[in-house]
Amino acid sequence: MIVNLIATLVEEDLAEDNGALAPDDRLTCHVHGRWIYQCVSSPVHVNRVTRHRWCRGCDAELGVVIDELTGEVAMRCPRCGRGGSAATARLIAACRASIEARRAA
Numbered sequence: 001m002i003v004n005l006i007a008t009l010v011e012e013d014l015a016e017d018n019g020a021l022a023p024d025d026r027l028t029c030h031v032h033g034r035w036i037y038q039c040v041s042s043p044v045h046v047n048r049v050t051r052h053r054w055c056r057g058c059d060a061e062l063g064v065v066i067d068e069l070t071g072e073v074a075m076r077c078p079r080c081g082r083g084g085s086a087a088t089a090r091l092i093a094a095c096r097a098s099i100e101a102r103r104a105a
């Protein structure tokens with residue numbers, strides 16, 4: 001439901017501005033105006049410094065696989081098959097939660 005998405009976006013923008021919500025914990029994306037799992041495969045969500053979707057060992061972006069039906073989310077380096085980091089783990093958790101949030105809408 002689009003109404004629920006917009007309401008959540010506005011709510012999260014406010015909470016983030018107030019310092020009550022960390023950008024990593026958002027279920028919506030303020031750049032793309034979508035649920036995070038819907039746009040996380042965009043290059044905008046890759047960050048070499050924080051290592052969101054980034055494999056440092058291979059100097060490569062992690063690929064994203066999202067299964068909306070099962071709620072399964074995976075991010076893996078196309079070269080070594082791993083590439084995990086704390087930032088990526090948090091991003092995966094946010095994607096899973098956003099799939100749940102959309103279902104509940």
Ligand SMILES: [Zn+2]
Pocket residue numbers: 029030031032033036039040042044045
């Ligand atoms: Zn986005």
Ligand SMILES: [Zn+2]
Pocket residue numbers: 055056057058059060077078079080081082083
């Ligand atoms: Zn790698």
